[in-house]
Amino acid sequence: MKKKPFNWLTLFLMVTALAVVLAGCSGGGNSNNGGADSGTNSGSDTGSGSGGKKTEILFWSPFSGADGPFMKKIVDKYNGSQDKYKVNFVIQPNGEYYKQLDVALSTAKESPDLVIMHVDQVPTYVSKGQLIAIDELASAAGISKADYAEAPVEYSTIDGKWYSIPLDIHPLVMYYNKDLFEKAGITEVPTNREQFDAAVQKLTDKDAGVYGYVVPTLWPQQFIFPTLVWQNGGELWNGSDVAYNSPEAAEMVDWLRGMIDSGISPANVQQDGENTLFLQGKNAIQFNGPWMKSQFDEAGLNYGVAPVPQIGKAKQAVYAGSHGFAIPKNVTDENVTAGIGDFLKYVSSNSMDWAESGQALASKPMLESEAFKALEFQSSVAEAFPYVQFAPNVLNWGTIVEPVWGELNNALLGKKDTQAALDEAVEKSRQAMK
Incomplete structure (x- = not known):
């Protein structure tokens, strides 16, 4: 007795029908997560337990010396503290940092979303139109100028707009x-x-x-x-x-x-x-x-x-000098800016790892914490904060x-x-x- 030839068309139709049935049983997962997914960056990771994707933030720093691991520890802790955003921490060579940043900002290729910037560089980059004011982002994230040492905040406020959230002051x-x-x-x-x-x-x-x-x-x-x-x-x-x-x-x-x-x-x-x-x-x-x-x-x-x-x-x-966080002009994705705000709010009250590198923190909640006061060296450095001065605000x-x-x-x-x-x-x- 002859076997009937295998019908590929029949198999295709059966598989298609089964897929439709399974999709109908899924409970409309897109409606639960569509708001979070719609604004994520391409190439983002799957969020743990959320079924969605994390918005990725590219963060550049010049901490190519012994201080780099201390900032990486902060970033790693932040990434592990929530499942909505992922900060990708990249260290550029200190001596070439601003040259590489200039190239990235001018070409917009692999341009960072968040950068560490020395406070005396802020006026020059603002004059070139390469930074965005952070007032709205800070307000949305619950970040206030009053929560930071006055000197770097005043210096990075140009024509009434705030351009850099300070991390530390090193006099x-x-x-x-x-x-x-x-x-x-x-x-x-x-x-x-x-x-x-x-x-x-x-x-x-x-x-x-x-x-x-x-x-x-x-x-x-x-x-x-x-x-x-x-x-x-x-x-x-x-x-x-x-x-x-x-x-x-x-x-x-x-x-x-x-x-x-x-x-x-x-x-x-x-x-x-x-x-x-x-x-x-x-x-x-x-x-x-x-x-x-x-x-x-x-x-x-x-x-x-x-x-x-x-x-x-x-x-x-x-x-004195000061490291601060600044945002390049080409960052326009609202999910990215929201993530940056969330990260900076986290750093404002979770930066003791940076103090361990020897730096005196610019965040007042950190300065006033018992953990910071227990650091004899850093506390001594911070004694000069009321009278520090930076380089002239000249291009x-x-x-x-x-x-x-x-x-x-x-x-x-x-x-x-x-x-x-x-x-x-x-x-x-x-x-x-x-």
């Missing part, structure tokens, strides 16, 4: 060798010029090759010089022109040079020379940033940290001020008279402004 601080202080019989950390001058005299032991304060001729003068100028009543920018050749500025450079001439500091200190001597226990005091903490900890130094003393005659002031300031560092080096090395060096710096800066 210049004073590190000191506790063992050398004890040996010299100094029990109080200096807070003014008179106390500082007296301390470095006692701390200097030429026979032992120990110096009270080693004057750096290069970095971190970018933080030290502005601090001293402001403390002495001078300015870097007078509102229309560079002003760092003033008598107030020259006096502070001469003060630094005076420590070299008197032997409190060695002469001709090369790049990082002051730090090398500090690590060797031969430099009693160093002005530097909070980013040095991990290096000193790893070296096992018995050190302390305190605000920079008021060396100048006019006021207490200190130069392309980094390019304008660049000549100062070479001329300051000339003055500190004794190659040029102080006033002549600062006058030369001003002329070069004016050329850069043309």
